[in-house]
């Protein structure tokens with residue numbers, strides 16, 4: 001494959017612990033697996049970026065652009081250009097970190113327009129005693145944006161170093177599977193059914209608001225409401 005045509009995967013780590021993060025170890029393992037399988041992977045530390053809170057002004061619904069001037073736009077362009085996403089977080093009170101939630105909230109336009117359609121994602125998490133609350137949430141979220149969900153991996157830190165090593169092994173395999181899914185355009189029938197119902201919901205919502213949400217109405221028109 002020519003260099004430019006290489007499959008692109010974006011890995012996002014949202015732990016504030018930088019290089020000391022256990023979650024980062026999982027993301028690095030997934031990156032290695034994906035690279036071994038031929039993808040080009042960029043890994044981003046979300047906590048190094050300035051991403052302001054969504055203020056629910058709906059300007060992005062009307063224009064496709066956010067009013068804030070910060071690091072979101074550059075990151076969003078990378079997300080939209082990627083074939084696959086590895087999204088990760090430590091478990092913070094049964095959910096993702098505030099930094100990741102802030103990014104997610106800035107992506108309401110992508111949800112309404114289903115802009116992750118055609119992409120594949122996987123989720124990674126660590127927790128003191130539970131990680132699947134987070135990986136499950138992120139999986140449902142990605143399907144809600146229109147993407148297929150390849151799967152998840154994680155580690156419970158109460159299990160000690162062996163649990164993290166096992167999580168890394170699974171994350172590495174998941175990275176490989178993510179690339180296989182993208183390459184083979186794998187169809188997940190159950191996820192497709194959920195996506196169709198979410199799509200119908202957002203199409204209806206945008207139609208109802210067509211006077212105000214011009215960008216979103218134009219977007220759905222441009223793809224013939226399919």
Ligand SMILES: Cc1cc2nc3c(=O)[nH]c(=O)nc-3n(C[C@H](O)[C@H](O)[C@H](O)COP(=O)(O)O)c2cc1C
Pocket residue numbers: 015016017020021022023024089090091092093094095126127128129130131157
């Ligand atoms: C603010 C905060 C809240 C946390 N809440 C939970 C929790 O609800 N459940 C859990 O299992 N672990 C919880 N933990 C533990 C972290 O998820 C765990 O230490 C994780 O491995 C940290 O990942 P990191 O090293 O990548 O930052 C919490 C930790 C912090 C700092």
